[in-house]
Amino acid sequence: MSATVSPLAPTSYADMPSIRGVRMATAAAGIKYKNRTDVLLMAFDRPAAVAGVFTKSKCPSAPVDHCRANLGHGLALGVVVNSGNANAFTGVKGKAATQLTARSAAEALGCGENEIYLASTGVIGEPLDATKFAGVLGDMAKGATGDFWLEAAKAIMTTDTYPKVATRSAEIGGVTVTINGIAKGAGMIAPDMATMLSFVVTDADIAAPALQALLSAGVEPSFNSITVDSDTSTSDTLMLFATGAAAADGQTKVEDANDPRLAGFRAALDDLLKDLALQVVRDGEGARKMVEITVTGAESDLAAKKIAMSIANSPLVKTAVAGEDANWGRIVMAVGKSGEMADRDRLAIWFGDIRVAVDGERDPAYSEAATTAVMQGQDIPVRVDIGLGAGKATVWTCDLTKEYVAINGDYRS
Amino acid sequence: MSATVSPLAPTSYADMPSIRGVRMATAAAGIKYKNRTDVLLMAFDRPAAVAGVFTKSKCPSAPVDHCRANLGHGLALGVVVNSGNANAFTGVKGKAATQLTARSAAEALGCGENEIYLASTGVIGEPLDATKFAGVLGDMAKGATGDFWLEAAKAIMTTDTYPKVATRSAEIGGVTVTINGIAKGAGMIAPDMATMLSFVVTDADIAAPALQALLSAGVEPSFNSITVDSDTSTSDTLMLFATGAAAADGQTKVEDANDPRLAGFRAALDDLLKDLALQVVRDGEGARKMVEITVTGAESDLAAKKIAMSIANSPLVKTAVAGEDANWGRIVMAVGKSGEMADRDRLAIWFGDIRVAVDGERDPAYSEAATTAVMQGQDIPVRVDIGLGAGKATVWTCDLTKEYVAINGDYRS
Incomplete structure (x- = not known):
């Protein structure tokens, strides 16, 4: 976090509504920074449909490997994100760290390790001490709350100069659903590398394959159309979760990305992704224009x-x-x-x-x-x-x- | 030309021998700079074999178009190089400027316009006033001298902080031949764009197709293996001329690039190209390492x-x-x-x-x-x-x- 806020920062942050079905908590685990939060836990009340797109780097981080390996079954119960250490190029130690983190989170949430998604941002090549998570995840799970989006965005910052949040709503078959997103970008003062992380959650009830199709299409004109310095992170991660809580309002589940009922949702999602992507550019390292x-x-x-x-x-x-x-x-x-x-x-x-x-x-x-x-x-x-x-x-x-x-x-x- | 010389500059310049068959002159035509030379004329006593490699830019400068169009017949009587204006993206005016320059040089040297090669470096998009050459090329042709390599290197500088020269010798069939080269790079203080120009001359007697093969192979591990900032000029030009004057010492003409007699020449040429290329990197804009x-x-x-x-x-x-x-x-x-x-x-x-x-x-x-x-x-x-x-x-x-x-x-x- 820089002392000086980017001159391109938004003048105010979006007022973020809660999303039914997801709660969050942050903690200061002391990964690298002192006196600031550096771990985010997202906990889903019921299994959420999940979609993700990841760095194309041939040298991806251990958390990216973990997410890719587990994305196939399409369900998420929890997400753990830390700042201060990217757990990239950390060899067998890196894999052990993701396994320990996933196990700790799964125990805290009472789910399987393959229903936990992970992301890390910070220095490359330093072993990540995952035992620091073990002590805090249980308490985080108990204290997680729905009204925590801005705090969540702050916890994943490295040297970003402002937290990045955005929200949209849309109708699916006459039922109003909400989409919230957070992102971190590249405003590095001391650490090693820009890392783009973004997490988007909706209470819409959409099946994972449809969600993946929406996300893969939406990333192209948004995050894949921004550049700060042409350097691609080992850790780039964008994930979209659908809690399905809108089913309680009568939204019937959408299985197909081409379902015409998704037109409004697709437009809102694309707009939110562009909003977050531009916030990342506007906080590019040293940016003035x-x-x-x-x-x-x-x-x-x-x-x-x-x-x-x-x-x-x-x-x-x-x-x-x-x-x-x-x-x-x-x-x-x-x-x-x-x-x-x-x-x-x-x-x-x-x-x-x-x-x-x-x-x-x-x-x-x-x-x-x-x-x-x-x-x-x-x-x-x-x-x-x-x-x-x-x-x-x-x-x-x-x-x-x-x-x-x-x-x-x-x-x- | 910068007031401050790059900390990576060579401590002394190579002592450049004359190359039989080529003479040079410089002049201050006032293209952009005041009180410094900005035009170089190279004049060949007899038609020299010529080879060239040029920018891969889809928006090449007018002089690059001119050289490419004339390279086919493989013979050169003269070369005109100016600094201060790249004559790039100058439309029909740019083509007219190259035609006028070639005509003026051809008249001064008594040869055809298609035996004149041109290169320009400096600002993009400004029309080049080629009438400034017309007045000086005649006098330059008369006063051209063989012992002028360092001055030639200086005349083609834009904001390079030092002139770039290199020389090598080799034997072809027992006859010693010399290779001299000059280059300019990217040390820009005020103008628009890095432009890499390099001209290499030998007194060896080598046919144009063989010369082209040597140059095309030699450029890959030298100039094509350096980068200052990843930006490719519209004007990059590397040309190699063989005056054939060594024939007077008994060197029989080499027609084939694979002729085993060229082994020593090829090694010397490759070494000289690498020498010049590294001098360009060491004068990269703002370079300290x-x-x-x-x-x-x-x-x-x-x-x-x-x-x-x-x-x-x-x-x-x-x-x-x-x-x-x-x-x-x-x-x-x-x-x-x-x-x-x-x-x-x-x-x-x-x-x-x-x-x-x-x-x-x-x-x-x-x-x-x-x-x-x-x-x-x-x-x-x-x-x-x-x-x-x-x-x-x-x-x-x-x-x-x-x-x-x-x-x-x-x-x-």
């Missing part, structure tokens, strides 16, 4: 996404934004290096509503002063039209500042 | 290269190096995100001679103090063994410092 990059006219949506990410990950583009420099030449460079089809002489580029380049050269009407005014804003919209097809994509990133270098160049210990 | 990353045990050489580049381009790895932090967890992260096959539990990582991680966890003998001593050096060797196959690769990069952000975040104008 957010950049929304839209690519249109590419050969395909996939090509548009690749071009947009090439722009979003370019250090030269990101430092130009930090310097409030409408440096569209670097956008051209990033389009050119993406590897996707582009025709220099058809490119057009906008900052905000101002077209700065067209037909392969600077816009004849280009005004440095007007463009600079756009760059001086906090949110910078960039649009690139490739002029070849109908493919489009939008991604979000932040600027690259000296603070990013300071945060990540400071010595680890 | 050079990192040599060797990956062994990958599934293939290509996989090893991709993993090594994933490490070399990781902002988190590069900021850790800047902070003298032996943060091997970020190496694990970068291996994991590369997309190439890796087994977390077989990975081993070394900083210098110190193994910091093995069998998927921290080395039991890990010493923070000993590893920190390695990180405090100027050149940091990193080795990663993937433990899967025989693929290997070495790449070079520099650290990511606050100066990089300052250099590239400063306003363009």
Whole structure:
């Protein structure tokens, strides 16, 4: 947790309603931080349907291995998340730590170890002392309460500068259901690595396969469309739980992701995921500006996404934004290096509503002063039209500042 | 040109011999800089065999288009290089500028426009006023001299902090030939974009197709194995010219790149290209340390290269190096995100001679103090063994410092 809150932080936090069927508790287990909560327990009253998407890293953390191995049966009774130690690249010790944690949580909740899901964030390569959980999980299970979302979001922060929460509601077959989510991002001062964790819970009654389909589709235009620094964590975890408590209001269970009754829920979920993802970008390490990059006219949506990410990950583009420099030449460079089809002489580029380049050269009407005014804003919209097809994509990133270098160049210990 | 020379600059410049068959001149045409040379003319006494490799950008500069279009006939009489303006993304004006420059140079040298090669470096998107060359190229052709390599290297600098020169000699069939090269890299204070330009000349008598084969092979483990910030210029150009003047000493022309007489030449050329490439890295924007990353045990050489580049381009790895932090967890992260096959539990990582991680966890003998001593050096060797196959690769990069952000975040104008 940083002393200084990101200038891009929300001015207020969402008022988070309870979700029937889930309770939470936090504790200070002393994993790494002193005098702050660092463990979160989520406990489900009855088995919740579960879906998850995880890091594509070939070197995933031990908790990611655990979640992947257990996701198949689709039911969750509990979730344990800790900050301060990622339990990644910890070998056999890491696996032993996840086993001990799952066993402790299963005993506390009276369920099977394979109904417990785990996530850890913090330093890589340090063995995680899971015995620290054993002493606290029993008490946490007893004291868990439903009205605890903001506290839960705080407990999973590492050096995020603000907790990330979001809530939405939707109707399924005339019954109102709620979706709550929390996330942590990348605002590191001392630890090793950005780790994105997010947990979303709904009281809707939706079967696990349908839930997984909704989540897999929803992650693409939200969390998979943001980048702070192009570095992919070993621990990225996004999970969605459905407690099914809305069945008490007469919501009949939805088994199929294509069920038309899910239209509103899908839209609300996608909107919540985007909300959380943008909160992560706005708390990117050292961030002072957010950049929304839209690519249109590419050969395909996939090509548009690749071009947009090439722009979003370019250090030269990101430092130009930090310097409030409408440096569209670097956008051209990033389009050119993406590897996707582009025709220099058809490119057009906008900052905000101002077209700065067209037909392969600077816009004849280009005004440095007007463009600079756009760059001086906090949110910078960039649009690139490739002029070849109908493919489009939008991604979000932040600027690259000296603070990013300071945060990540400071010595680890 | 920066006022402060990179701390990684060579302590002295190579003593550059003349190459028979080529003469050079520089001039101050006032493209962008005041009171410094910004145009280089290389003039060949007789048609030189020519080979070139260029940026893979889909948005290449007009001079790159010109060179690619003319490379087919394999002969060069002259080269014009300017700094201060990249003539990239300049539309029809850009093409007109290359045509005017080629025509002016062809008139000055009495040859065809398609025997003139062009390169430009500097700001993207600004029209290049090629009439500035027309007035100076005639005088430059008359005054060109053979003993001018260091001056030539200086004329093509943008904000490089030192000129980059290298020389080697080799024997072909008992005749000694010389290879000289110059390069410019990425040490930008105010302009828009890193642009890598390099020109290599030999007096050997080698046919263009053989020359191209040598160059295409030589560029892979040298210039294609360095990265400063992962951003690919629209203007990257590496050209190799053979004047054939060694024929006067009895060297018979080599037509085939596989001719065994080229063994020594090939080794000398490869060594010179690596020398120049490392000089470019050592003058990377804001660089204070050079990192040599060797990956062994990958599934293939290509996989090893991709993993090594994933490490070399990781902002988190590069900021850790800047902070003298032996943060091997970020190496694990970068291996994991590369997309190439890796087994977390077989990975081993070394900083210098110190193994910091093995069998998927921290080395039991890990010493923070000993590893920190390695990180405090100027050149940091990193080795990663993937433990899967025989693929290997070495790449070079520099650290990511606050100066990089300052250099590239400063306003363009």
